[in-house]
Amino acid sequence: MSNEKGWKELPIGGRILNPGNSKEFKTGDWRSKKPVVDKSKCTGCLLCRLYCPENAIHIDKDGKISIDYDHCKGCGICSSVCPVKAIKMEEEK
Amino acid sequence: MKQKRIGLTGAHAAALAMKQINPDVVAAYPITPQTPIMERFAEYVANGKVDTELIRVESEHSAMSACIGSSAAGARTMTATSANGLALMTEIVYIAPSYRLPIVMNLVNRALSGPINIHCDHSDAMLVRDSGWVMLFSENAQEVYDNNFIALRTAEDSRVLLPVMINQDGFITSHSLETLEVGEDKEMHEFVGEYNPRYSLLDTDNPHTLGPLDLYDYYFEHKRQQAEAMMHADRVIREYMKQYSELVNRPIDVVEPYRLDDAEFVYVAMNSTAGTLRVVVDMLRDKGVRAGLLKIRLYRPFPWRDVKSLLGDKHKIVVLDRALSPGATGGALYQDVRSSLYGLSTPIVAGYVYGLGGREFTEEQGLRIYEELRDLDDNEPFQRFMGVRE
Structure with a gap:
């Protein structure tokens, strides 16, 4: 926190002048359970990607998905909507 | 500057000032005794005397919310309310200065319930102190009128960017x-000039986010900025009072002494x-x-x-508060x-509470x-009381 800007340098009124900076805020450590993808089962239907509230599901070159663990909060929605049960929620260690 | 002498109520003086300012947006909800401000201003809108977008909302909470939205979009924005209307909008009243939005509001001072009462005291203003x-406080219709122009300039000054409230009894x-x-429309509008907002949510070339969650890592800095802006306002409002005073050829200052020089017993109100x-x-x-007064x-x-x-250097000072602060060390003005x-x-310094709920002084x-x-x-x-039956 001591590295953050002081009040004289910050934009006034809590404004954020560089929109889209939420990706700089890593929320991955909020997770208690992590989604793990079984690539052999994933069909690349991308239903999980549509449902993910954090936009933390990326499409790989093979058309299947992988998880952005820097931003995934571990809500588990992807796991419950997957039609082929390719995403398992595992305990964070 | 050419001026004319006319008869107006304090409410209609506020409405006339608003007409001459010609704000982009006014959002308000009727409440006694503010209502005649908006009645008169709505006539100006209906008769095409102003270009204002008048937003008729379903509550004061919505009125101030609409003002926040419009001011954030970069529009010159005004409103008016009283007492319980102010109480209902209080949540959003706090957001305006936090977001640094230069909204100007006429507050017609009325007792806060309960018991329910529609007459004058300053408990509504002190709620949002x-x-x-x-x-700003106004002794009469003239000061209501003048304060509106001074308020608008101060609010929109880039060194301040805070909302301003004009009180009248x-x-x-x-x-x-x-x-x-009162001055001519054209010249009075020239005093306030065109508004060039520093930030506008409609400025798509310079997009920004307003109103994000602001926790322990930044909130304090933003409140510190607000405190600093208020300190700047102390200097900036004097500049505009001086400028306005020269324009209308009437003395205007942050305080007004009366027969104070050699006074020993001084009223403050x-x-x-x-x-x-x-x-x-x-x-x-x-x-x-040897009595005197400081307004x-x-x-x-x-x-x-x-x-x-x-x-x-005065011997005895008596501060009159038209609002009760139960259990406090005197009224709000008294404490200030x-x-x-202190230290002199x-x-x-003695304090009286007087005039609650419109009790005549x-x-x-x-x-x-x-x-x-x-x-x-x-x-x-x-805490002493004046004008209450024992």
């Missing part, structure tokens, strides 16, 4: 017809009561008592340096005045205050 709005000022000097006290001071002077026109930021330099004088050896009450305090020699923060 710490919200971060710049607060409900019914006593808002519904009483009196003469005042805000709004219309200052007019009554001027008469009381004259009556006491006729009896050989507070700018309440936030509180002009403590002026109070200290004008009252520091007493704090400003001479003054005895008379010259006789003003004289009785002098009689009651003439022999007072202790300096305890004791």
